[in-house]
Amino acid sequence: MSPKPASPALRRRSSRSLPATFLAVLLLLLAAAATWIGITRITTGAWPPFLAALRQYLASLAWNNPAVWAAAIILTLIGLILLLTAILPGKHNTARIKGPEGADEHFAETAMSRRGVARLAAAHVDQTDGVDASSVKATAKKVDIHVRTPLHEPGNLQEQLTGSLTRKLQDVGLNPVPKVSVRVRTTT
Amino acid sequence: MRQTAGRLNRTWLAVIGLVTLVLGIAGILLASGTAGTLAQSSGAGIQAPQPADPALPEGVRDVFAPDIAAVILAVLAVLVGVLALLWLLAQIPRRNQARALRLHGNDGATGYTTCEPKVLTKAVEEETGALSGVTGATALLRGSAAEPELTIDVRVDDRADVQEILEKIHTRVASNLETALETPLRKVAVLFNVTSHRQNDREVVL
Numbered sequence: 001m002s003p004k005p006a007s008p009a010l011r012r013r014s015s016r017s018l019p020a021t022f023l024a025v026l027l028l029l030l031a032a033a034a035t036w037i038g039i040t041r042i043t044t045g046a047w048p049p050f051l052a053a054l055r056q057y058l059a060s061l062a063w064n065n066p067a068v069w070a071a072a073i074i075l076t077l078i079g080l081i082l083l084l085t086a087i088l089p090g091k092h093n094t095a096r097i098k099g100p101e102g103a104d105e106h107f108a109e110t111a112m113s114r115r116g117v118a119r120l121a122a123a124h125v126d127q128t129d130g131v132d133a134s135s136v137k138a139t140a141k142k143v144d145i146h147v148r149t150p151l152h153e154p155g156n157l158q159e160q161l162t163g164s165l166t167r168k169l170q171d172v173g174l175n176p177v178p179k180v181s182v183r184v185r186t187t188t
Numbered sequence: 189m190r191q192t193a194g195r196l197n198r199t200w201l202a203v204i205g206l207v208t209l210v211l212g213i214a215g216i217l218l219a220s221g222t223a224g225t226l227a228q229s230s231g232a233g234i235q236a237p238q239p240a241d242p243a244l245p246e247g248v249r250d251v252f253a254p255d256i257a258a259v260i261l262a263v264l265a266v267l268v269g270v271l272a273l274l275w276l277l278a279q280i281p282r283r284n285q286a287r288a289l290r291l292h293g294n295d296g297a298t299g300y301t302t303c304e305p306k307v308l309t310k311a312v313e314e315e316t317g318a319l320s321g322v323t324g325a326t327a328l329l330r331g332s333a334a335e336p337e338l339t340i341d342v343r344v345d346d347r348a349d350v351q352e353i354l355e356k357i358h359t360r361v362a363s364n365l366e367t368a369l370e371t372p373l374r375k376v377a378v379l380f381n382v383t384s385h386r387q388n389d390r391e392v393v394l
Contacts, residue, residue, distance in 0.1 A: 007328075007330045007331075007337045007339050007375055007377055008191045008192075010189070010339075010377050010379050012192075012194065013194070014194075015192040015193060015194035015197060016194065016197045016198055016201060017192060017193070017197065017279050019197075019201060020193070020196075020197035020200070020201060020275065020279060021276065021279050023200075023201070023204060023275075024272045024273075024275040024276040024279070025272075025276065027268060027269075027271075027272035027275075028269055028272040028273060028276065030268075031265045031266070031268040031269030031272060032265075032269060034261060034262075034264075034265035034268075035262055035265040035266055035269065037261070038258045038259070038261040038262030038265060039258075039262055041255075041258035041261075042255070042258050042259060042262065047252070047258075055249070063218045063219050064219050064220070064221070065219075068215060068219050069215075069216075069219050071215060072211075072212050072213075072214075072215025072216045072218075072219055073212065073216065074212070075208050075209075075211050075212030075215060076208075076209060076212030076213055076215075076216060077212070078205075078208050078212070079205050079206065079207070079208030079209025079210070079211070079212050080205070080209055081205070082201050082202070082204055082205025082208060082209075083201075083202060083205035083206060083209060084205075085201055085205070086197075086198040086199070086201035086202035086205060087198075087202065094379065097350065097354070097380065099354070099358075100354060100355050100358045100359075103358065106375070107373075107374070107375055107376065108358065108375075108376050108377075108378075109375065109376075109377040109378070110354055110377070110378045110379075110380070111377075111378075111379050111380070112350075112379070112380040112381070112382075113379065113380070113381050113382075115381070115382070116380055116381045116382035117382075119346055119382040119383075119384065120346055120382050122346075123346030123347065123382075123384075124346075171350075171351070172350045172351065173350060173351050173354070
């Protein structure tokens with residue numbers, strides 16, 4: 001079997017960078033605070049004064065105190081959310097494009113960024129006759145477009161746009177071709 | 189195109205999530221009194237705290253009284269802080285480009301020929317940038333001289349013919365690189381990005 005390629009795949013699931021950054025910063029701040037508390041105790045010989053008040057408050061709490069209930073429920077929810085964030089795959093970060101004829105899957109990989117698909121769709125829609133303004137949201141599997149038109153009777157503008165855009169995405173070679181959904185609104 | 193820390197993030201998110209979940213569930217069990225019922229029915233002989241008991245154990249103050257407790261706390265905190273910082277730094281996407289490629293000469297007596305990937309990638313970028321419809325390109329060469337892998341990030345304008353550009357990249361640009369390296373490429377990955385400005389916006393060749 002050939003060894004694993006050194007390059008990462010272009011088409012990956014979300015790397016969960018945002019929650020990881022948030023957690024890392026939080027841990028860093030907590031660690032800094034704890035280090036400061038520890039060093040204060042070592043240098044001055046006494047724990048910082050606010051800790052005594054905190055300990056007295058905590059000592060007065062029984063297990064069935066509402067504050068403990070709230071803390072326990074919040075911890076459970078946060079733990080569940082983090083676990084789901086780690087396990088669920090998340091969206092693809094790019095859309096696959098079919099490669100040149102006769103090229104092996106492992107040899108040639110082609111993709112387009114989600115923003116690229118959105119821009120392509122937006123440009124195509126904006127150039128269509130009868131379209132005033134458009135807003136596009138694109139993922140690897142779906143393209144949602146909202147169109148504003150000055151025409152009184154949009155007629156079959158919606159079918160026309162859906163058809164032509166699907167053809168354009170097929171020509172670009174997106175595989176699978178994203179499902180195009182167009183919504184038309186008249187401005188007059 | 190660059191490498192991200194996907195697996196590292198998911199592993200640690202799962203670990204921290206699991207720990208938090210267990211703490212939360214334990215808190216709910218203790219607060220509702222179910223922990224006591226569970227401990228009794230399991231017959232393990234563990235005495236669980238009752239809901240009316242204080243949440244903080246009696247001996248907490250004594251644990252933190254000696255000096256060594258502060259030292260341990262500080263050391264642990266610094267350790268966690270350093271790990272958190274490393275985790276934060278791992279979020280930066282890495283290029284992971286190959287080092288200098290050794291093209292000829294496994295035997296030192298006849299001399300070596302080395303080539304920096306930058307030289308080759310610049311040529312690839314210029315050749316790709318000259319294709320019709322392409323506004324710019326960034327190339328990365330990974331792997332070794334015997335098994336090179338090329339990744340190109342191509343920026344095209346919104347009216348470009350994507351399949352034609354892809355065809356030209358594979359037949360012209362990639363094969364020119366293979367000629368320069370004298371080895372077939374192991375992988376060619378092309379990532380398309382769409383920009384709103386056009387190629388040759390400022391100059392016209394008459």
